[in-house]
Amino acid sequence: MGPGPSNVDPRVTAALAAPIVGHLDPYFLKVMEETMHNLRLVFRTKHHHTIPMSGSGSAGLETIMLNLLEPGDEAVVGTFGYFGERFAEIARRAGATVRVIEAPLGDVIAPERFEQELRRKPAKLVAVVHGETSTGALQPVQELADIAHRHGALMAIDCVATLGGFPVEIDEWGIDAAGSCSQKCIGSPPGLGPVTFGPRAMEAVRARRTRPTTWYFDLSTLFQYWGEAGGAKERVFHHTAPISAIYGFHEALRLVLEEGLEARWTRHRAAHDRFSKGLERLGLTLYTPAAHRMPQLSVINIPPGVDGTRVRRRLLDLGIEIAGGFGPLKDKTWRVGLMGYNARPEPVDRLLGALEQVLRQERD
């Protein structure tokens, strides 16, 4: 019950164990098509270029930066925690000049600051983390996308912590590129990095002056395998797809859509509310200000005099894993994810009960 990987639905476990076929097997090609189709529904987009990258969520984010940026390009990246800093660092590795707009931990960034920065000097890309897993803070992104587009920039988001558990509206918000992960609110094991690229982003890919420094994440060849829009053309081998992982992801997407995205968002919200109320009863407070707190991740202040690491170890002895804080919040907070299969009353109550027991031991 850390911030992902989370437990997965038994149907996902069963899918992982299905017989392995080849990456060009007609059955697998059908699974790929369905995966792309369903992933578009989950991203709320019509973008053709929507696939799970064969790597972790970070691999998807690297795919965005290494394809959209090249040496000589300018990018503006908003950071308010570890994952924002990482997104900026990945952009720097692509050879771009990166201008960072920073907010203090726990906070998010006022849209005006992007407006000012782009007015001062344009950029090719604006990028920001939607839900910051290190602080629990949620950055509204729709207004940022409007600002980026007014200034001729592409808009990219890291929605690793939000997709499947909180509204992510790629088309309505006008997001040009987004990257998420398989193991948080989508509910399959870690190992895939779902991404989506809109027409403006793909236009930028085609207009590159240099080839990407990555062969593995190169979108122009990847989609020769995954299939270009409107093409019944022959598929060209790129790399061997992670068959079993895609089986699991395919089933997880089906579960998301069977439940319905709105119902799923409500369930995540309800689990958070139940958990927050329980924490209050235990005298525990949340680190992230309520104004921009994401429901699927609770960052809890460790009470004075309590050894946060020992509490986590004792919870682990009871079969429950939660995470410690990140970076400067390391010994000051715990992080609890209520994501996917775990965003239900039973896991919430089990954790609250265990936490109560362990905190009593701490105080004894």
Added chain:
Amino acid sequence: MGPGPSNVDPRVTAALAAPIVGHLDPYFLKVMEETMHNLRLVFRTKHHHTIPMSGSGSAGLETIMLNLLEPGDEAVVGTFGYFGERFAEIARRAGATVRVIEAPLGDVIAPERFEQELRRKPAKLVAVVHGETSTGALQPVQELADIAHRHGALMAIDCVATLGGFPVEIDEWGIDAAGSCSQKCIGSPPGLGPVTFGPRAMEAVRARRTRPTTWYFDLSTLFQYWGEAGGAKERVFHHTAPISAIYGFHEALRLVLEEGLEARWTRHRAAHDRFSKGLERLGLTLYTPAAHRMPQLSVINIPPGVDGTRVRRRLLDLGIEIAGGFGPLKDKTWRVGLMGYNARPEPVDRLLGALEQVLRQERD
């Protein structure tokens, strides 16, 4: 029964379905340690820096090139098929000047040609494919490593098709960097890229003038998570490891070591011999010259007048998948992998029986 992914042992399937824990969970850290230890045994190396990369086999090969090469470097890459060309292309993406030594399809490269090329002009890296999956040809690499080292170059190999099914002796041969895959002779699902880096390679990584353009595959930060040599130091999060895939890979390595590498090589050889004899009875011949044919992959000449695609489709209707040829060999050959779990008499006989039946239909 194409050249991978192959069917996996039921024990690997069961491991995939084990409960998911966090990437910093004490149990998972133990799984990581055992995976590194066992992978070293399979690579026949003492290299500390031996891990499964979180991506396909190609991801491991890209890790080699993007970490060992940077703009201004020279590399010599031997190519005798698609995967050699791809290895050279990945090296070019790293910004290196790549000099290619080419041999015709089906052939391999005489060591003297590397000697001549390096005498003409030194290079930082010599790279070659050990077993070329597009042609079935096997390049002896030990002598190449000696030549590379005499000329002050590092030696890297792509052993994607060989590791676990044919001798790969990283330390005895003096290989500085090698990349393989999970889904061929190792016998787990596709999705991991096992790599090993020796001290000379890691020295080159530390001596880089620029940071790698990749954040995801950056060895210097990856081993802060996987653990540096001799260090009981705290692990620093890099990316969320693909837990389930590593469970499967961990179990596959255990199976390899329980069987014993030598016994496994013998089993792959025996399966190939049984298959070759059967093909001969059916009047079929192998494309790859016997002198440098790898046993785990059989490239079969499609007889005149036979529709190769229709034969493969009919085999698929019987539940058996084999692959078509690659590139220029596309409509001229079939490729059959006898790898890992499939390198046994039963699958060989089943395929031979089905092939006989389907070829009879073709001739009717």
